[in-house]
Amino acid sequence: xxxxxxxxxxxxxxxxxxxxxxxxxxxxxxxxxxxxxxxxxxxxxxxxxxxxxxxxxxxxxxxxxxxxxxxxxxxxxxxxxxxxxxxxxxxxxxxxxxxxxxxxxx
Numbered sequence: 549x550x551x552x553x554x555x556x557x558x559x560x561x562x563x564x565x566x567x568x569x570x571x572x573x574x575x576x577x578x579x580x581x582x583x584x585x586x587x588x589x590x591x592x593x594x595x596x597x598x599x600x601x602x603x604x605x606x607x608x609x610x611x612x613x614x615x616x617x618x619x620x621x622x623x624x625x626x627x628x629x630x631x632x633x634x635x636x637x638x639x640x641x642x643x644x645x646x647x648x649x650x651x652x653x654x
């Protein structure tokens with residue numbers, strides 16, 4: 549039996565709390581619980597499901613759509629993020645992540 553973690557979502561001014569197994573993507577668990585979070589590709593390549601971790605750790609090694617720098621700052625793509633501790637996160641960070649990652653000129 550896999551370990552579960554408490555994930556607190558701050559989404560559109562509301563707080564939702566779910567128990568998420570360590571072997572289930574966070575977005576999948578949220579969807580199964582009826583929480584309608586932004587998503588698109590479900591493969592870790594777009595930034596639609598981006599969130600900002602306020603507390604905790606995730607494993608998002610399957611995702612390719614988020615730079616190591618943004619990951620280090622606490623951003624995560626929920627479709628490929630697995631909880632590794634209890635979490636507090638802010639959803640709806642797509643525009644912020646997209647502009648920081650792709651809007652930079654070299």
